[in-house]
Amino acid sequence: MKDREGGAPARLAALVLAGTAVAAGPAGAQTNPDEGGTELEPVVVSTTRVDTPVSDLTRSVTRIDREQLQQQSRLERNLGDILGSQVPGMATGFQGLSNFSQTLRGRNFQTLLDGVPQNAPLRATSRHLNTASVETIERVEVIRGGTAVYGFGATGGLVNLITRRPEKGAFNANSSAGISFSTQHPDDSFQYTTSHGISGRSGQVDYVLQGNFAKRESFFDADGDRIPPDPFANQGGLAESDEYDIFGKLGYTFGGGEQRIELMANRFELKQSPDFTFANGDPAENEEAEAVPGSINTVDPGNEITTIATTYTNDEILGSSLKAKVYYNDTSFIFPKFPGFTQTKVESEKFGSRTTVETPFALAGVDATAVWGVDFLYDETTQPGIDGPTTVPEMEQASVAAFGELEVPVGSWGRIRAGLRQEHIGVDIASVTNRLGRDIDAGDLTFNETLVNVSGVAFVSRRVEVFGSFSQGFAVNDIGRLVQNNQTIDGAGELSDEAEKVDNFELGVRGRTRTAEASVAAFYSSSDNGRTFDQDLNLVTQPERIWGVEATADYDPTRRWGVGGTVTWLEGEVDTDDDDSFESDLPTTRIPPLKLTAHAEYSPVRWWDMRLQGLFSGDRTSDGTGFGHGPVNDFTVLNLVSAFDTGFGQIDVAVSNLLNNDFFPVSSQASGRAPSNRPSTFTKAPGRRVSLTYSVEW
Secondary structure, eight states, X not given: OOOOTTXXXXXXXXHHHHHXXXXXXXXXXXOOGGGTOOOOOOOEEOTTSSOEEGGGOSSOEEEEOXXXXXXXXXXXXXXXXXXXXXXXXXXXXOSBSOOTTOXXXXXXXXXXXXXXXXXXXXXXXXXXXXXXXXXXXXXXEEEESOOSSSOSBOSSEEEEEEEOOOOSSSOEEEEEXXXXXXXXXOTTXXXXXXXXXXXXXXTTEEEEEEEEEEEEOOOBOTTSOBOOSSOSSSSOBOTTEEEXXXXXXXXXXXXXXXXXXXXXXXXXXXXXXXXXXXXXXXXXXXXOOEEEEOOOOSSOOEEEEEEEEEEEEEEEETTEEEEXXXXXXXXXXXXXXXTTSOOBEEEEEEEEEXXXXXXXXXXXXXEEEEEEEEEEEEEEEEOOBSSSOOOSOOEEEEEEEEEEEEEEEETTTEEEEEEEXXXXXXXXXOOEEOTTSOEEOOEEEEEXXXXXXXXXXXXXXXXXXXXXXEEEEEEOOOHHHHHHTTOSBOTTSOBOOOOEEEEEEEEEEEEEOSXXXXXXXXXXXXXXXXXXXXXXXXXXXXXXXXXXXXXXXXXXXXXXXXXXXXXXEEEEEEOTTSSSXXXXXXXXXXXXXXXXXXXXXXXXXXXXXXEEEEEEEOOBOOSOOSTTOOOBOOEEEEEEEEEEEOSSSEEEEEEESTTOOOOOOHHHHHXXXXXXXXXXXXXXXXXXXEEEEEEEEO
């Protein structure tokens, strides 16, 4: 057994020192006026609940804008794969309908669509990154690391999907159409996409209307072999699916521009109608699962999501600014059938509100700000059986939270934020006969938790900042799974109210010049009630700790070319005996291997842009037992995107997996040894694909 006593803090300190040295170089770079360098524009993010310039952030935040999303969607439309390749700290995707095993800094994350929760809190579905088409999204903001800013989850971070905004002018339209196919097996591998939208502003009114459609045939690996349509043990796949998304937004600004009301609605559907199913291979012999004709599904799997939100803002009300949101969200996630098990679907209907008030005031002679408000969430979740009995109880959750945060400048060289969030969560659980045939009586659970966040940023110079934070995250356990598998019942026959509370620490530095920017952050998180799976996919609650480092760098010396990249490394341990020994590694479905990304962009002429990007995923052999501990080998993927401005529209040519590398995704390797009565997850990644897209704005 390895000696790990005291290892994590020492390694974290070493990472901080090493990261500071790495970041100091790029941050001090100078512009080259002879090459026409252009100063990078300041960026503002809103995921902190109020608009904040990046230079004032006290946390690590990644922002992906519309142009970058469009570029990456030419390679792969699945948002999980896009974020896995672009966001430091996030595990890579596997081109599936589910984002199971795709963690953020080793933990689960919360997904919002314009601030509306997309997760099902009482029965984890891991499908919250597939609730809107990529064309609907204006930008993505990711808080890397647990946060109490929005609460009700987010132990590993927050992904906020911000929908499209209206363009300037009374009427604007956009249209696109694309096609892609496997170079190893063109037959049966085509994917068709089309998107059309209008938007504009006229007087006090603005609007957006967008419709998107995608049709996918089968996926094929580098050898030209058909990949099973569900690549991750009946969690859901994208192959042989149709995707629809209709999005609308209507806004009205009044009161001299100080007040605004906005209505947003989105309807997303993804239906998979597979003509193929699994034939298990043997991962120990490097035999992947094969696709064979047939289907055992009673109902076609897929997602159906309706999201509606109304937002009112007032920039001047009693000396404060107000943002109030009321929302409704209805989701239905139909899972493929497990052989020998009932096919099920998870239905979650929720409504809630978020109120945020920003109040400036004087504190000891300095201009301070208080951000405060109240959040409410009601959720009703069921998991009915489609072709068999229902073994998960009906559940209702009513949650309310009050929060407050102070932001105080420290002279001209820094800024400190500190706040509290008090959450009250009540859960009602109906009677049910669970999967083991045990009658579970109805019961109530109550959770009351106070969450603390303290963070700060120091302005070392006009272009360099050092930041650090302590933040707590809190999440209720997957109660539906626990009751179904008889895990929430203690010796007295009572439901258990044990939940997960995570302490997150972060220390980092970032800097920028006129043509370059870089950052590095070290992080550490711990929980007394961390959650992993045993070999039969039962939840196991044990103390755990995670630490790691992330680094980013971008250098754009001229208008014609630029380079950049990211580094993500983390490790995690679990105390299986609850004796503070932390003798085992966390599984690779939680802790991904080393991830390196790099890109180079070049514009030979004004109307032609090219981007070559690569992703390297390292190997990892975890010291532990249970689900997700399979050995993982490294792999490298290169992608190429080329855009041509024709004068009336743009043509994009993209090649994913440019070298046609033959490999297994991380999640496939780590969890490939499935229980004997379940489909294997040992499936290969797609081989080379070529896509052609034409888009026009008119």
